[in-house]
Amino acid sequence: MAAGTSATRTFSVPQERRLVTELPGPRSRALQERRVRAVSRGAGTLANIYMDHGAGAVLVDVDGNQLIDLGCGIGVTTIGHAHPDVAAAVAEQVQKLTHTLFTVTPYENYVRVAEKLAEITPGTHEKHSILVNSGAEAVENAAKIARRFTGRRAIVVLDHAFHGRTNLTMAMTYRPWPEREGMGPFPGEIYSVPISYPFRDGLSGEEAAERTIDVIETHVGPRDVAAFFAEPIQGDGGVIIPAPGYFARIAEYCRDNGIVFVADEIQAGIARTGAWYSIEHHGVVPDLVTSAKGIAGGMPLAAVTGRAEIMDAVQPGGVGGTFGGNPVSTAAALAVFDLIEREDLIGEAQRVERTLVSRIGDWADRFDVVGEVRGKGAMFGIELVQPGTKKPNAAALKHVLTYAAEHGVIALDAGSWDSVLRLLPSVVISDALLDDAASVLEEAFATLPGSADEHEPVPAS
Template sequence: MASLSVADGGASVPQRRHLVTEVPGPRSRALATRRAAAVAAGVAGTLPVFVDRAGGGILLDVDGNAFVDLGSGIAVTSVGNAAPEVVRAVRSQAGRFTHTCFMVTPYEEYVEVCEELARLTPGGHDKRSVLVNSGAEAVENAVKVARRATGRDAVVVLDHAYHGRTNLTMAMTAKAMPYKTGFGPFAGEVYRVPASYPLRDPAGLTGAQAAARATAMIDAQVGADQVACVVVEPILGEGGFVVPAAGFLPALATWCRDRGVLLVADEVQTGFARTGDWFACDDEGVVPDLVATAKGIAGGLPLGAVTGRAELMDAVHVGGLGGTYGGNPVACAAALATLRTYRDLDLVAAARRIGALVHDRLTDVAARTPAVAQVRGRGAMQAVELVRPGTLEPDPAAARRVAQECSRRGVLVLTCGTYGNVLRLLPPLVISVELLDDALDVLAAALVEDVTPG
């Protein structure tokens, strides 16, 4: 197999796993005590250490332990942590000016990011963008645009969806705990229909049939003429990295187009080379009306966007879109450098190579591990769903144990899923074959030791 792109980001951070203390070490434990006294208890934590430096695919903690990062800050640092071109761009822009508010005094970098989004997002039509601060804000603004452009109110989302933590996006999110419990009442006119979940759907259900199941529910329970938009993650993220059956998204797109309903692609986690295409919708040639992006756009700085058909985006009255920090100049500079890095290192191809390597390794483990119900994903967005052997009953405790054991051995692995039973892998696209192989050795051992009988 050809070498993946080698991480040169954070050159002072050696690209190898190395533990010098127990996990967590003494300095991390001391900081955890301070955290408990100062940080709200509702803020979760995954890796029980505090990071001192990070570069490429390595996180270095305050005790000197080096962890392989298979999370990328939840698909954010896809170009590697502290990617050199991103660091240079941030330093340069911060030295020029850090903020003016684009709505008060505009600057070229904001315009240039919007031009890049018009070139990269699916479809060759005329496009416009608005820049915001986060994925949730991007989704919320996409709904605003859709409602204004169509004059309709209803928003349709899928089972297992995750769209954010604002009031509207909590309503759009499927999973109650920890995202919604105790935080209602939520925004209205949000309706949920079944997604395509091949592992848990009736045997033989095709993508087109799964789409027909969803759209029949919209027709019967909402009415297509009331629907402003259908919002979909092309691959369900927090819901379990669920890849829909082939044909599901195209059929949904056709239904929307035929009824004047806008199709909004939430590409917050799937966008920017993560799945082996610039955007996950590209895999089946689906062209959404509006695309929400964030995470991998700016190499770790907070930035999100809505990009859509010009006539839709321009249907909003002047002043109806924007925000004080949206499209911050330093974040825009980081985004432009990040996009150059994707191109210069051909990270779209790298994501495909990562996907092939991870899928092959995990499929081999699955053949020896009855608790692995499915290995799935696309590109560098891969997952393992764990169940009680011989059933499809989710086993979230096993997923937690495996992730914790990986952490103890120096590898960061995230969990997800509506049932909390999915291990998700989001390695930086610049990770080396050697580092990725080492991390997969750890994960494979943790899986086999934890969930294989005997």
């Protein structure tokens, strides 16, 4: 893939949907049989279609089928699959140095990533960072840092939140199934409070914030709260975007009560929503920011970045880990940062938003199963409901995802009731691919049991 705009980029894989077998194909089915004999069933899979390679917004499976990827490994390959600049940076670094452990003998890449994070995260204050391996690890460290800085114990999270699968972050995650069921006991002093959910609560941002604050005041007590964790745009929760003014009031409340405000940007950060970080859409500067997923083009890396006085409250050795900020992953991240700026991928995310709004923004009017279409940049949610109500429709989502996968489109589920169709495409996806994928999804709606629409299946070229 070469530099350029969405119209001029070239890719090693043609950017088109192309099916040469049924899906899953014969080689995928054979691999699935091997997988059942060797892999824990706990590592569940959305679609048992085994991938071989990819480029841009297209994946090629082991049978040679080309699929449109609207999931990006849950928001990881924001810059596209197998970007040659990232591959080159990884190849060069892996021949020089693969590991020393930064806390034993440090190296420049780690410092350069921290410097860049200080530049791109919101706010002009002095910021410091630590680098770790995964989003859950970043969230857990942010909680540790906030507790160390404040000397307080309680962590407040929002309803419908997803913060990870470690023991602490499972306690911070909202729904019990499948992440938490049977996994306890969990740590205490984690409190879930209502979020602004405009489609379901009908409240203004200010009204929803006062409801949140009232629960904190009456159920926790602000003097005991170390940190307030929020995904500015909830991903797994259903691409929930709080109403304007919600986070401004929450941030003010946190400042007034000495509570560390943490923006969990694991899924929505790093250019996905048309800004470096999704909290920017709310006009709020957080105290701490967590980054992961899209930060290193598919290599494992995550970070906690925040006010220097908060980050430095932890004693040396109080945070860290063997592989955190690995030389190879940090080399990939530096290439990603460069690509985002050089190819204006923030602008490309804004283009994706305009295209999706134009192409699917009327679905709630056209399909009685669609309650709402919402999103920012390359992060959209389509909430599916029982026709004529706001009752969640998990069965419809299951049908749509299955139909889409069988016809060469990979999309994602989301929502506390498994009723939100989640789209997280690469920001380099073409308008033509978005149009083709939308046509497949429309056909999925039209083939729902009881649907009055009649359409022929959309052929793959």
